[in-house]
Amino acid sequence: MSLKKSLLLVAIILIVDQVSKIYVKTHFTMNETVEVFSWFKFVFIENSGAAWGTKLSDFLPISEETGKLILTVFRLFAVVGIGYWLFDTIRKKLPKTLAIAVALIFAGALGNIIDSVFYGMLFSESVYGGPVATMFTDQPYGTLFHGKVVDMLHFPFIENAIWPSWVPYFGGKSFSFFEPVFNIADMAISTGVGILLVFNKKAFAKTESEIVEN
Known part of the structure; x- marks a missing residue:
């Protein structure tokens, strides 16, 4: 795969990801839901932490703002x-x-990382019940490195089902699948990791030059 083709793939994903996030951020109020199908909904939420909304301040004796900054800097190094x-x-x-x-x-x-670094100083606060956020506002909700990641894709294949009474511990309790809300960027990461796991041998196969050297 050439560098040009790989950068084109990256650019397409970035454009689709950012366009979808900006649209949702400027047209949806916090937690607003639009049902497309019973198993697919647009749900606007923001994630200020790591995966599953985890925050460093939940585990370390630091403020939420400091934890957010540390996480964003870590993401920057990871992206590099x-x-x-x-x-x-x-x-x-x-x-x-x-x-x-x-x-x-x-x-x-x-x-x-674009969300984490820039969105805090580009958008106004998204709130429950409106009004919707505006872009390039005079009253941004955060500062550089303190933005929140926009999520909107939700696939609730099973909602509010009840575990059979004979199931140990969970019997009689309600459950849903699939609960997380994510975005296009998350899908790209998950797909890439999935390819590495499923096609591991093909992805890490030795090249002809490596075979000759050995």
Whole structure:
């Protein structure tokens, strides 16, 4: 896979991701839901922490703002590292499967870091019940490095079902599947990781030059 094609893939994912986030941020109020199908909904939420909404301040004796800054800086280093991994993969002409997977992960990580770094100083606060947020506002909800990641995709395949009474511990309790709300960037990261797991041998297959050297 050439560098030009990999960058094109990254650019397409970034554009779709950011357009969808900006649209939802400026047209939805917090937690507003639009049902497309019974199993697919748009639900606007914001994630100020790591995966599943986890915050460093939940585990460390630091303020939420400090935890957010640390997490954003960590993400920046991670994005730089993944970007180098993509460049190195293409430079060494490693398998196309690996290049596609890394490009997806890089695009997803970059998409979410844009939210974390810039959204706090670009948008006004999103609130329950409105009004909707505005872009390039005089009253931003945060500062540089203190933005929140916009999520909107929800696939509730099963909602408010009840575990059979014979199931240990969970019997009689309600459950839903799939509960997380995510975005295009998250999908890109998950797809890239999935490719690495499912097509592991193909992604990390030795190139002809490596076989000759050995």
